[in-house]
Amino acid sequence: MxxxxxxxxxxxxxxxxxxxxxxxxxxxxxxxxxxxxxxxxxxxxxxxxxxxxxxxxxxxxxxxxxxxxxxxxxxxxxxxxxxxxxxxxxxxxxxxxxxxxxxxxxxxxxxxxxxxxxxxxxxxxxxxxxxxxxxxxxxxxxxxxxxxxxxxxxxxxxxxxxxxxxxxxxxxxxxxxxxxxxxxxxxxxxxxxxxxxxxxxxxADARLDVLGMLLLSPGLAALVYGLSEAGNGTSLTGARFLTSVIAGGVLVAAFVTHALHRGQGALIDLRRLGTRAFTTATGGLFLYCGSMFGLMILIPLFAGIVRGESALDAGWLLAPMGVGAMITMSVSGRLVDRFGGRWFAVGGVLCVLAGALALTTLTPETGRGMIMGTMFVVGLGHGMIAPSLMSIAYQGLPREAVPAATTGANILIRVGSSFGTAAMAVVLQIAIRGEIPGASGNLSEAAAQHTEETPTLLTNAFTETFWWAAAILLLALLPIFAIPRKPKEVSLTK
The missing domain is CATH 1.20.1250.20 (MFS general substrate transporter like domains)
Incomplete structure (x- = not known):
């Protein structure tokens, strides 16, 4: 080699x-x-x-x-x-x-x-x-x-x-x-x-795995579509959710079986991606993306539905997250190269977790400064996690495995993000029904009741959902703790 x-x-x-x-x-x-x-x-x-x-x-x-x-x-x-x-x-x-x-x-x-x-x-x-x-x-x-x-x-x-x-x-x-x-x-x-x-x-001799493409691409599309339908709250969309997710899951499972059997000729050579570093890092990234994208959906919804703010004003609440991420991202990459990424990823998740727990204390009267400060803290953690886990995923992989690893990691991020958005939407609907008896789970309809207690009840539903986002972050720590230490010498070999 x-x-x-x-x-x-x-x-x-x-x-x-x-x-x-x-x-x-x-x-x-x-x-x-x-x-x-x-x-x-x-x-x-x-x-x-x-x-x-x-x-x-x-x-x-x-x-x-x-x-x-x-x-x-x-x-x-x-x-x-x-x-x-x-x-x-x-x-x-x-x-x-x-x-x-x-x-x-x-x-x-x-x-x-x-x-x-x-x-x-x-x-x-x-x-x-x-x-x-x-x-x-x-x-x-x-x-x-x-x-x-x-x-x-x-x-x-x-x-x-x-x-x-x-x-x-x-x-x-x-x-x-x-x-x-x-x-x-x-x-x-x-x-x-x-x-x-x-x-x-x-x-020129690289052949397209047609069967793999016919299994994986439609399977991913069905999964993403089904997850996007999860939060719409009607019996029709519920049927679409179940049908699409089941069909997508079957197709993706069939692709995994096919790829493991075919090996190098598969659309994604899964055999090359069986390293402990790749599986633990991408597993942590999948769960982390689910929680993070859930948070980023919930904040604008809370601002628009509970506080009655415009889409632009609600969007500004997320801006400090970008600032925080840029601060830590500017230095974390170099530190990860020198010391390895596992403990930076752990620290980042704990930072985001602190922000998620702070969001569980929201009230209808919570100031914008508190929310923006919390998102700044979340951003500091995010800037540590993304470079750490993505760099760890390639640890010890041969050079020819880079296309498969990159494709696989991007697929997991896409599905994880959709999973998080869908999970938070469903949890929020259930929480709304629990707080406002007879409510359909539709946010606009629930907010339109215009009773004195409605903002408080809706806020309770949001804070319950933030607890679930925090729980997913805790789960993400399990594969991250299992990440192997960075070896003394790592080379992408031919």
Missing amino acids: TSATTAPPADKEGIDPHLRKLAVVVLLGAIMTVLDSTIVNVAVTALGRDFGTSLSTIQWVVTGYTLALSMAIPLTGWAVQRFGTRTMWLVSLGLFVGGSLLCGLAWSIPSLIAFRVLQGLGGGMLMPVGQMMLIREAGPGRMGRVMSIVSVPAMLAPVLGPLLGGVIVDNLSWRWMFFVNVPFCAIALFAALRMLPRDTDRR
């Missing part, structure tokens, strides 16, 4: 100009695709008004993008092997910017949904392709710092998406939510053409 990278000690190795340029290219392309996962959420009402259609139909503008993202991610590993990282980066970015332009020009809801799917197909591959480029260039000695860079778009999206969407909807046409992507992505395309090296490691 020969070493792909001869890396000096992590504490003496910096981010060289080439890696810095590569990071700029990845961030330019990835950040808008991740923002588009949340930016449209605040425009649902405006879209329904302009197109004169129902909320359930408009929701597919959001759902279509999410499902396309989920279906595209599994294809990333094979596509990179077959065509190369540079080629797939340019193709994915081209699909995304083309879809963005068409979305802004959409003339009907069906056309807008179709163009959002095109956007999602491109956006779904951009993040994992970018991660692969950075990981291969950085080598093991700079993995923590690279993961700090990679985590920036995922950290900013839930914070900046609703804010940017609110500003655009309040002051411009909703079409500018899509047009704004075009100049950013055009710069990213130009930078990629200038800075990315030509592909030299593509394999």
Whole structure:
């Protein structure tokens, strides 16, 4: 076995100009695709008004993008092997910017949904392709710092998406939510053409695992769709939830069996991902994402439903989280490279847990300063967790396993985020029914009762749900404590 990278000690190795340029290219392309996962959420009402259609139909503008993202991610590993990282980066970015332009020009809801799917197909591959480029260039000695860079778009999206969407909807046409992507992505395309090296490691003989694709991509889409339906609260959506989740679970389980049997030729070679570092780090990341995304859904809902604040004002409550994450993320990557990531991840989870416990004390009269301060603390923890767990996941993996590991980690993050959102929505509905007898669980209907006790009762339902988010964070500590210590020498071997 020969070493792909001869890396000096992590504490003496910096981010060289080439890696810095590569990071700029990845961030330019990835950040808008991740923002588009949340930016449209605040425009649902405006879209329904302009197109004169129902909320359930408009929701597919959001759902279509999410499902396309989920279906595209599994294809990333094979596509990179077959065509190369540079080629797939340019193709994915081209699909995304083309879809963005068409979305802004959409003339009907069906056309807008179709163009959002095109956007999602491109956006779904951009993040994992970018991660692969950075990981291969950085080598093991700079993995923590690279993961700090990679985590920036995922950290900013839930914070900046609703804010940017609110500003655009309040002051411009909703079409500018899509047009704004075009100049950013055009710069990213130009930078990629200038800075990315030509592909030299593509394999013309790489064959697509068609059966695996037919099992995993629809299975993930069914899981994500079913989880998105979990919180809608009607008998029809309940049936959709059960049907979709069961079907998705069966398809994903069938893929796992198929991939373990096929081995190297599978869409994702699961045999290579059986290391203790990968399974424990991604297991902790799955549970952590579930709790974190649940928190980020609950805070704007609490502000809008209980306190009657606008979408933009509610979005500002999340802004300090981004500030806190940027502070710790700027130093955690280097420290993770030097000392290993397990205890940084533990410390980060405990920090987020402290924030979640503080949220269980909310009252209708709680000041904005307290909520924003709590989210700042949550952000400090988040900035420690994401780089730590992502860098640990690649610990001890051979170089050729990077595509499979990146694809698998992105799938777990996507499903974990959907799981957290769905779980918090269901728990909140149950808590509302417990606090307000006869309530359907629909937040708007419950808030519309306008009794003197309604804000307090709704707040009680939210605080009960925050306890569940805290419980999921405690569960995340179990796999994190099981993470192996960082070995003295780690190499991504060929």
